Amino acid sequence: MTTPTVLGVSLKMYLGHRRTLQWAHAVADVARTHPALADGTAELFVLPSFPQLVPVMDALAGTPVRVGAQDLATEDHGPYTGEVSGAALKEIGCRYAEVGHAERRRLYGEGDTTVAAKTAAALRNGLVPVLCVGERDRAAPAVAAERTTAELDRLLATAGALGGLGPVTVAYEPQWAIGAPRPATPEHISTVCRALRTRLTADPRLAGSRVVYGGSAGPGLLTALGADVDGLFLGRFAHDPRAVAAVLDECLDRKGVVSARPQNAVSEINSGRTG
Template identity: 60%
Template sequence: MSARVSVGVSLKMYFGHRQARDWFARVAGIAAGHPAVASGAVEVFVIPTFLQVLPALEAFAGTPVLVGAQDLATEDGGAFTGEVSGAELAEVGVRVAEVGHAERRRLFGETDEIVAAKTAAALRNGLVPVLCLGEAERLEPRAAAAEVIGQLYSALEGSPSGRLLVAYEPVWAIGAPEPAPAEHIRAVGAALQEEVAVLAGREGSGVIYGGSAKPGLLGTLGDSVDGLFLGRFAHDPAAFAAVLDEAAELAARREVVTR
């Protein structure tokens, strides 16, 4: 088990350009001044809209914060109007790419095959896929774990080796007032961790929880996840800072265990 804990934020399409730049500046200051982020014990990534990627890269330059993209094309170039390739994202300095979110599936018809193709596109261009997995309907934990593990292997079919972050996001918890119950997350998260740990060529990979994740949750999950994937609850930089403190505590406990 790695001591490192990952905390990510997807801004979806909530912020306009000026609002996003203000948020970047505030979060960059928080991250730059956080000892656990500076040491690498806590990994931080921020995923804005495509138009906000370049100002995000500028804002987070000189900090350990990684900038990501909310989507990428299945192909690396060609006649694909409106698409953005993993090759170009990597070229400008993007480090992670969100793949397979439930909204992409529901609103834009992304299939398992498309998710697998985008996962492969991220990995072959040196991007870390933030691979979103989750059951559509609420199931008991054993059944939910079986379903998302199946999604994991489907998404990785034909992919080159490389690190990934599995974002467990039960669809029924996305946008809900509260996250999934902690005991449910612990059970499914631990099952995913076991699978990810034995994947060949995936060193450094981890499992993070998303789906109405917010401050106060990470401390209840223990070692069953390797971090959180935040959404609207990180729009307040103070809430984001609180989650970083919780992640630092988890990383410190893990460091003691792994010594």
């Protein structure tokens, strides 16, 4: 049994409304015909900005591409001016909600307590959290794995105390690699993602979780990674729909690598997938 390679794309705030819809229609054209999506080799989700969520869903209708939000509120309803709740996101058809990105932490002061509360909010509303973790400064792979796993432990412990846990998509994004010319090395990525996977598979409540890599990820990286990484979380390198198609091509090239994952891990991932 082969578990799908997961590809996510965050558009951040790079594209305006018209360009976002042009991008979505172009990606829809790719998704309707690409064999990696047709045969389940790959899964693809996209995270546009809030005003584009519904029109992007319309543009992607009839394709297997899922849509999610780049953020959500810690609360589900009430006097929270400017916020968007997980309940509203679920109601309009979102499947994912990104939480804990380094930019939210750095620019808006979101700490572990807020990130954990948003993770809990996503889960209780039936959304898959795209939970971003990653060390701030460059470190040896083993050190980075220790720091990042400790971060994940803190977030999941707090989120679990606020409600039940469920499948999450952990996006490993070392902060020093975000916006850099090149991603972390394949050895570094695999070492950290292996540690994160071990943490996730140890908790039955998290069955169905995946680990993807972000941080200057783009075409050419996926085939260099082993089975410890479930896929990529793409940013600016996916603004050209042809790059999305190129990474989907790499999913086909990588199929044999993913199939080599131990069968018990594959079963655990498949058993709880909701995305």
